[in-house]
Amino acid sequence: MNAIEIRNLTKTFGEKRAVDGLNMTVPQGAIYGFIGENGSGKSTTEKCLCGLLPPSGGEIRLFGKDYREEEVRAHIGVLIESPGCFPNYSVWNNMKLQAANLGLGHADEEIRRVLHLVRMDGAAGNKFKNCSLGMKQRIGIAFALLGSPRLLVLDEPINGLDADGMRIMREVLTELSGKGCTVLISSHILGELEKIATHYGIIRGGKMLKEMTAEQLNADCPTYVALKTDEIEKTRDILQRTYGRADIDEQTGEIRVYGAYAEEVAKYLFGNFGIAVSEIRTAKISLEEYYINLMQEGRK
Numbered sequence: 001m002n003a004i005e006i007r008n009l010t011k012t013f014g015e016k017r018a019v020d021g022l023n024m025t026v027p028q029g030a031i032y033g034f035i036g037e038n039g040s041g042k043s044t045t046e047k048c049l050c051g052l053l054p055p056s057g058g059e060i061r062l063f064g065k066d067y068r069e070e071e072v073r074a075h076i077g078v079l080i081e082s083p084g085c086f087p088n089y090s091v092w093n094n095m096k097l098q099a100a101n102l103g104l105g106h107a108d109e110e111i112r113r114v115l116h117l118v119r120m121d122g123a124a125g126n127k128f129k130n131c132s133l134g135m136k137q138r139i140g141i142a143f144a145l146l147g148s149p150r151l152l153v154l155d156e157p158i159n160g161l162d163a164d165g166m167r168i169m170r171e172v173l174t175e176l177s178g179k180g181c182t183v184l185i186s187s188h189i190l191g192e193l194e195k196i197a198t199h200y201g202i203i204r205g206g207k208m209l210k211e212m213t214a215e216q217l218n219a220d221c222p223t224y225v226a227l228k229t230d231e232i233e234k235t236r237d238i239l240q241r242t243y244g245r246a247d248i249d250e251q252t253g254e255i256r257v258y259g260a261y262a263e264e265v266a267k268y269l270f271g272n273f274g275i276a277v278s279e280i281r282t283a284k285i286s287l288e289e290y291y292i293n294l295m296q297e298g299r300k
């Protein structure tokens, strides 16, 4: 069974089609990275599936049931924009208020559980206003986790976090996913997303451009040898002839050769042409590059 199945979702604001016939499939247990340019319709899609905005058309099923069913709604945790917290209240008291709003029983126990999950056990007494951005984002996730949701919807939760904040967030989401919670996370920090996502959906102009698993992305992102020499054009032409595909990366000034081994390329260039290689390494196309290429193809 899939956690989320969206068919032909449309959401219009006046003349504007923010979401335009979007399809999306998120398997249970996935960490689904939802990617797209600003204004492409990510937040609107998320708001529709969480019941925060009424769709103009289409079908949304969560765990095999219509998304409007009460029983389904109880299993969704949401963080869209920042959590509504009182700055002068402690983290604990903010959590208590949220738990009361939700009408949760065993509130203290539940709050301890979720604060532990987001690595905030020691910070319950801190005033919200004194928390770092990373802590505030994790409190938002703790809010969303009250009541043990089976699906967590997070809209850009890692924006503005420092390296440590990112690392903790990564650990938290991976742990939750390991416990069977499905996570839908939108972000444009693709380097981070790539470290945790098991599935991806790329949206453009309100339509799903591509959905794939991390394995499929991996297969679509070839490895290459990157090297630097003084005679860049000449070297590129030689490698192009020998290996079939060699490009110059304008930004780094490196030559990229696909389908080759670093050591073999260096020996070949020096042995046959006396070309010395100053730097050489093996690398792989990143999600970021894959995404940029996909967007550029779409514009042609």
Ligand SMILES: Nc1ncnc2c1ncn2[C@@H]1O[C@H](COP(=O)(O)OP(=O)(O)O)[C@@H](O)[C@H]1O
Pocket (backbone or CB within 6 Å): 013, 016, 017, 018, 036, 037, 038, 039, 040, 041, 042, 043, 044, 045
């Ligand atoms: N409440 C709204 N009223 C009018 N237009 C909106 C509203 N919310 C979003 N939009 C428009 O819908 C499009 C998609 O927005 P959004 O879903 O926020 O994109 P994303 O989250 O991918 O940046 C944008 O063009 C945005 O300006």
Ligand SMILES: [Mg+2]
Pocket (backbone or CB within 6 Å): 042, 043, 044, 155
């Ligand atoms: Mg958004």
